[in-house]
Amino acid sequence: MQVLGTPIDYIIVGLYFAGILAFGAYFSRFTKTTHDFFFGGQRFAWWLITFSLIATGIGSYSFLKYAQAGFMRGMSSTLTYLNDWFMLPLFMFGWLPIIYFSRIKSIPEYFARRFDERVRFLATIFTLLYLLGYIGLNFYLLGLAMKTLLGLPMFITVPVVAAVSAVYVMAGGQTAVIFTDLIQGFFLYIAGAILLILGISHLGGFDAWWSHLDLAHRLPFPGFNRPHDFNYAGIFWSEGVVGTLAFTFMNQGFIMRYLACKSVYEGRKTMTVNTLVFMPISAVVVGNLGWFAASMVFKGQLPPDINPKEVFVTVANIVCRPGIFGFVIAALTAALMSTIDTLINASTAIAVFDVYKKMIKKDESDKHYLRASRIFSLVSTVIGMILVLLFTQSRSIFDAHYTFVAMITPPMLVAIFLGILWHRFSARAAFWSMVLGAIVTFTTGFFPNLITPLASTHGMDKGKTAVVAWLSQDVPDAPEGVHSMFHWQEKVDAGDPTSYFVEFEAKADFDTETPKYSGKAQAFQRVDYVDEKPIYRYSATLAGLRPRTSYVFRIVDDAGTPVVDASMNLVEQYLERHPELESTQFPRPIKLEFTTGGKYGYFRGLFSLVLVLILALIITPFTSKPDKSRLSGLTLWTIAEGKRFFKGGTPNEKPGKPVKVVFEITDESAEAGLRLSDSDLSTLSAQPGDLLYVSDIRKRLGGLRSLHIKAGESHTEIGKAYIPKVLWEESNLLTELPMRVEKIM
Amino acid sequence: MALGLTLLIRAKAVELKLAVERKWFIALIAGYVWLFILYLVWMLAALYIIPAPVGT
Numbered sequence: 001m002q003v004l005g006t007p008i009d010y011i012i013v014g015l016y017f018a019g020i021l022a023f024g025a026y027f028s029r030f031t032k033t034t035h036d037f038f039f040g041g042q043r044f045a046w047w048l049i050t051f052s053l054i055a056t057g058i059g060s061y062s063f064l065k066y067a068q069a070g071f072m073r074g075m076s077s078t079l080t081y082l083n084d085w086f087m088l089p090l091f092m093f094g095w096l097p098i099i100y101f102s103r104i105k106s107i108p109e110y111f112a113r114r115f116d117e118r119v120r121f122l123a124t125i126f127t128l129l130y131l132l133g134y135i136g137l138n139f140y141l142l143g144l145a146m147k148t149l150l151g152l153p154m155f156i157t158v159p160v161v162a163a164v165s166a167v168y169v170m171a172g173g174q175t176a177v178i179f180t181d182l183i184q185g186f187f188l189y190i191a192g193a194i195l196l197i198l199g200i201s202h203l204g205g206f207d208a209w210w211s212h213l214d215l216a217h218r219l220p221f222p223g224f225n226r227p228h229d230f231n232y233a234g235i236f237w238s239e240g241v242v243g244t245l246a247f248t249f250m251n252q253g254f255i256m257r258y259l260a261c262k263s264v265y266e267g268r269k270t271m272t273v274n275t276l277v278f279m280p281i282s283a284v285v286v287g288n289l290g291w292f293a294a295s296m297v298f299k300g301q302l303p304p305d306i307n308p309k310e311v312f313v314t315v316a317n318i319v320c321r322p323g324i325f326g327f328v329i330a331a332l333t334a335a336l337m338s339t340i341d342t343l344i345n346a347s348t349a350i351a352v353f354d355v356y357k358k359m360i361k362k363d364e365s366d367k368h369y370l371r372a373s374r375i376f377s378l379v380s381t382v383i384g385m386i387l388v389l390l391f392t393q394s395r396s397i398f399d400a401h402y403t404f405v406a407m408i409t410p411p412m413l414v415a416i417f418l419g420i421l422w423h424r425f426s427a428r429a430a431f432w433s434m435v436l437g438a439i440v441t442f443t444t445g446f447f448p449n450l451i452t453p454l455a456s457t458h459g460m461d462k463g464k465t466a467v468v469a470w471l472s473q474d475v476p477d478a479p480e481g482v483h484s485m486f487h488w489q490e491k492v493d494a495g496d497p498t499s500y501f502v503e504f505e506a507k508a509d510f511d512t513e514t515p516k517y518s519g520k521a522q523a524f525q526r527v528d529y530v531d532e533k534p535i536y537r538y539s540a541t542l543a544g545l546r547p548r549t550s551y552v553f554r555i556v557d558d559a560g561t562p563v564v565d566a567s568m569n570l571v572e573q574y575l576e577r578h579p580e581l582e583s584t585q586f587p588r589p590i591k592l593e594f595t596t597g598g599k600y601g602y603f604r605g606l607f608s609l610v611l612v613l614i615l616a617l618i619i620t621p622f623t624s625k626p627d628k629s630r631l632s633g634l635t636l637w638t639i640a641e642g643k644r645f646f647k648g649g650t651p652n653e654k655p656g657k658p659v660k661v662v663f664e665i666t667d668e669s670a671e672a673g674l675r676l677s678d679s680d681l682s683t684l685s686a687q688p689g690d691l692l693y694v695s696d697i698r699k700r701l702g703g704l705r706s707l708h709i710k711a712g713e714s715h716t717e718i719g720k721a722y723i724p725k726v727l728w729e730e731s732n733l734l735t736e737l738p739m740r741v742e743k744i745m
Numbered sequence: 746m747a748l749g750l751t752l753l754i755r756a757k758a759v760e761l762k763l764a765v766e767r768k769w770f771i772a773l774i775a776g777y778v779w780l781f782i783l784y785l786v787w788m789l790a791a792l793y794i795i796p797a798p799v800g801t
Contacts (some may be wrong), residue, residue, distance in 0.1 A: 075787070082783075085776050089749055092773070210790075218791035220784055268769060276776050280783070421752075636756040653763050707780040 009326030016187075016330035017164050020337065024168025027176040029703065030732060034369050037173030038105065038349045040260040041706075041730075043695075044178060047267035048702030049261050052181035053270065054278050055338030056257065062286040063139035063332055064148070067312035070290020073230050074217025077290065078283035082220075083240030084248075084275045091248045092268045093637045094420055100264050101642030102633045107252055107412075108354040113625075113633045114419045115427035123412065124354040127252055130408045131347035135340060135380060136387025137495040142336040149313055149329060158388055161333055162718060165340045166381040169348075170374045174260055175704070177341045184334035192285025193332030198319040203299070212295040242605035246409040249416050253346035262693055262703055263744050266388055272388055289315040340384070344683065347377040388621060410608035411437035414616055420635050422620075427630070429620040430522050436619075437612030444608060451607045643745065647691050651745040655686030658742040660697060663721040664730050665735070673712030675722040684743045686711050691744040694723070697737050707731035708744065746777075 031037050069077035104110050107127050112120035142161055143154030150157075168176045203209040210218065216666065223231050247254055262269040293311045296302040296318075306314060307439070316328060352373050411434040418425040418433075444450050633642025643651045659680045666672070674692055676684070688711050695706035707730055709723070721739065723731075733739055750773075753759045754795045762786045 075791070082780070086746065088775055089753060092769070093753050094756075097758070215791065220787045220791070264766070265769075268772075272772060274774065276779055501749055636752070636758050639756075639758055640760075653765070654766065 006322040006325070008323045009329060012323065012326030013330050013333065016333070017160075020183065020334075021164050023183060024176040024180040024341075025171045027179055028520065029171035031171075031173045031370075032730075033366050034352070034373060034451060036175060037370055037373050038256060038345065038352075040178055041392045042176040042260060042708065043262050043693075043703045044260050044266075045699070045702040046261060046266040046273070048178060048182060049257055049266070049270045050274050050278065051185045052178045052338075053254075053257060053274050054185035054282060055181040055334060056253070056288060056342045057274075057279070057339075058188055058282055058335045059138055059141065059339045061138075061145060062335060063311070064141075064145055064312045066283070066286040067095075067288075067290040067293070067315070068308045069687070071293045071306075071311040072290075072308050073222060074294060075220050075287075075291065076222040076230075077287050078107050078220065078245075078280070079222070079232070079235045080239045080281035081279045083236060084279060086240060087244045088248065088271060090636075092271055094639075095249055095416070096258055097264050097272075097639045098265050098420060098634060098636075098642060100259060100267065101639065101646040103646065106350050106352060106353045107250055107255065107416075108300055109420070110634070111415065111430070114630055115415075115430045119415070119427055119430045119434065120354065120358075120409060122431065123415070126349060126412050126434075126438070127250070127350050128347060128355075130250070131252060131343050131350065132380065132383050133387065133408070135343045135347065135384030136391055138336055138340050138343065138524075139384050140388045140391035142333065145295075145332055146329075148310075149316075149332070154388065154392075158385060161336060161340070162381050162385055165344065166378055168222065169341045169344045169381075170377045173373070174256060174345055178257070178260060179704075180341065181338040184338040187325075187334045188331050188338075189281070189285060190202055191282075191328050192288065194324060194327065195316070195319065196288050198324070199288055199315065202319050203292060209292065209295045212298040213291065214294075216289070217294050237606040240259055242409065242413075242609060245413050250409060250412045251346070252350060253342035256346055256349060262591040262695075262706065289319075292319075326603045344377050344380045344384075345378040348369070348373055351376040351380065360510045395587050400526060408441075409606060410441050410612045411435075413609060414612040418613075418616055418620075423631055423635060423637070424625060425616065425620055426623040426626045428623040429453045429616060432619050433612055433616035437608070440611050440615070441608040489683035500626065506689075647745050652685070652687060652690045652743065653745065654685040656743050657683050658740055659683050659719075660738050660740055661719050662723040662738045663723050663728075663733075663735075665725050666722050668722070668724045670724050670726050672722075672724050673710035674727075674741070675712040675715055677716055677718045677720065678714045679718045680712065680721075680741070681714050684711075684741065686743045688713050692741055693744050694721075694733070694741050697734060697740050699740075705734065706730040707733070711743075 003195075030041075033041075035041060066077055066110040069080075073163065079568050098104075099110060102110075102113070104113070108120045108123040137156045139162060140154075143158045146152050146157040147154060168180060172179075200206055200209055203212070217532050221232050222235070224233060224336075249255075257265045258270065261270060270634055290308075290311050293302060293315050297304050297306065297316070299319075302314065316325060320328060352369055356372055356376070357364075357369060361372070414437060415430045415434050417431065633645050659676075661676065661680060673688075674694060676686075681687065684690075684692070690711045693706065694709055695701075695703050707727060709727055709731075712722075715722070721741065754761065759770050760795060786795070
């Protein structure tokens with residue numbers, strides 16, 4: 001494969017690294033406590049968190065993965081990014097208020113308070129495995145991407161990116177993560193926009209691109225449950241349900257980001273704008289090169305048998321110029337670092353709150369835990385790098401990603417869901433359903449046939465192979481008018497001696513009793529000469545099935561050994577093995593098979609989720625009811641109690657308006673709170689004891705200089721506030737500027 | 746979906762008596778409408794029932 005990169009590209013990437021490192025390290029001055037380190041002081045505005053989440057949601061592999069998916073599946077590759085809204089109401093109105101108002105620091109802490117310490121221990125193990133595995137996976141995928149694009153080995157790229165990420169996370173914690181991710185999100189979108197403009201321009205305009213996609217590539221949905229490896233039912237259940245739930249409900253990194261918002265309402269705004277506006281844009285950013293590639297194939301600008309995995313680099317090579325490509329590479333690393341920094345911070349939170357503070361050093365000062373947090377950030381990074389070695393054994397990007405998510409998450413998700421929805425769900429039931437659920441989930445990885453009963457309901461059975469045809473010189477000549485199945489068949493001339501095209505009746509009996517398919521099949525052989533060396537290309541499809549996305553074809557030799565396993569076959573490989581077959585059409589009989597099903601990636605998660613749920617429902621009635629203290633503020637039905645806990649009194653929900661005031665620092669104790677005038681309190685609709693939020697008057701800071709504070713006793717000086725010194729120091733507010741005050745509750 | 750929304754209301758996770766919560770519930774429903782419109786326009790454009798935007 002051709003690799004890219006000129007000196008100017010490397011310079012741009014180097015400058016980007018240095019810039020991010022300096023920018024991230026700058027925020028160390030805002031990190032004084034563990035609350036700052038992990039939750040940014042819980043002070044930020046929705047727009048800041050939203051933009052930072054853009055970058056966190058896009059991984060470095062997303063560009064390669066979705067360019068590949070976009071090329072093979074067309075616009076429906078975006079479905080992965082567009083399913084989330086269906087699952088989010090429970091997050092916005094349930095899970096987010098529960099964890100926010102209960103002041104929960106980690107997912108395992110929720111398990112401790114809702115269930116018991118035993119369940120917390122299990123949850124800690126699961127969550128750490130999940131997060132550390134993701135760190136390793138992301139490092140691995142970045143290394144893979146850089147190897148593909150620049151030809152650089154993983155042992156160089158991974159440590160460099162890891163070092164940069166680790167340094168600014170250790171220095172600035174969540175605040176650094178949020179602000180660097182803000183920059184990286186912009187960077188990603190700018191890179192995506194550049195690629196979009198260059199791609200459309202290269203193809204001759206939007207209409208030229210759109211009209212050169214076939215209908216299947218233009219439509220937003222794939223088939224309902226066909227083909228086996230990409231269909232709506234599979235995507236909905238795996239991405240929309242299991243994937244979305246895993247990311248939003250049990251991904252400590254995402255949850256910490258929402259907890260960094262200044263209020264639950266800000267968290268909801270973040271979720272809403274991110275899901276409805278930015279995720280569709282992200283889908284375009286990561287997938288557009290694949291869509292352009294499909295159009296280029298149609299126009300004859302790319303060969304039809306281009307390896308889908310090389311689509312990103314191939315099209316980037318066509319549309320990018322030196323410098324711009326460096327920008328794209330920087331965007332790829334931005335995508336990785338913005339995901340990695342979140343995961344490092346999140347895994348550190350678990351390590352500190354649920355392991356170190358809970359089991360090793362219980363009663364140390366906050367400064368001690370802050371130091372420990374920085375050390376654990378480094379440890380998490382190193383573990384992630386070590387895991388890269390394991391992921392090099394993985395078969396493919398998709399398999400690695402889906403298998404990992406599907407196997408780790410079901411027991412946790414079921415426990416969270418039943419925990420917030422079902423009062424009767426007890427600690428003992430949670431423990432055993434998680435243990436047994438984990439065993440069952442892991443078992444399906446080794447015995448995939450266990451999934452057959454469920455998978456077969458969606459046509460995703462265990463996978464059967466049937467012989468469609470034998471191709472040899474004896475097959476009939478190509479009839480006229482059969483050049484409609486592939487884009488590139490427009491170029492085929494039946495009289496061209498370099499091409500050979502056949503159409504024939506095919507029958508496929510998968511289980512010898514019920515023919516699953518009977519109809520027209522087409523096979524194609526073309527010979528191109530490169531440096532006088534013949535390159536054979538074979539391909540085949542069945543009528544009515546979408547090219548490239550249909551069933552998997554295999555060309556096998558007469559001994560039945562697979563030569564190629566792809567719907568668009570790479571004949572270079574074939575010739576390497578059979579150099580004696582260079583000059584004749586279908587030089588010896590080739591058996592054409594096609595296979596259905598056989599992959600359980602999509603369904604393993606759903607299967608495990610259902611099974612663990614059933615286990616939990618069976619176990620629960622045999623356990624004693626949980627104590628009421630285990631429910632307060634921790635279930636969907638007790639959120640109001642959580643609100644009272646958060647405020648330390650009855651919430652004041654009366655709507656008010658923010659006020660701008662100048663402030664004076666006093667020597668009063670923190671208990672005095674923020675003292676405002678009667679008039680200002682009236683504008684806020686607030687009373688002494690209500691929870692307020694004060695921030696720098698400059699909204700563009702997004703709450704960087706701000707604080708939650710109780711309203712103190714009132715005075716009569718309108719437009720003036722008194723704040724205790726100890727609280728002012730926490731707020732980072734500048735004395736020379738007025739402050740903005742709003743009521744939280 | 747309807748079951749989920751009903752659950753949220755029955756559990757009083759959405760307190761519809763509060764104006765701000767009503768606003769959020771409407772936003773939630775509007776999200777579904779937005780996605781519906783997005784997909785509808787997309788499919789119509791894919792089928793050339795409405796012309797795809799033309800640009801360079």
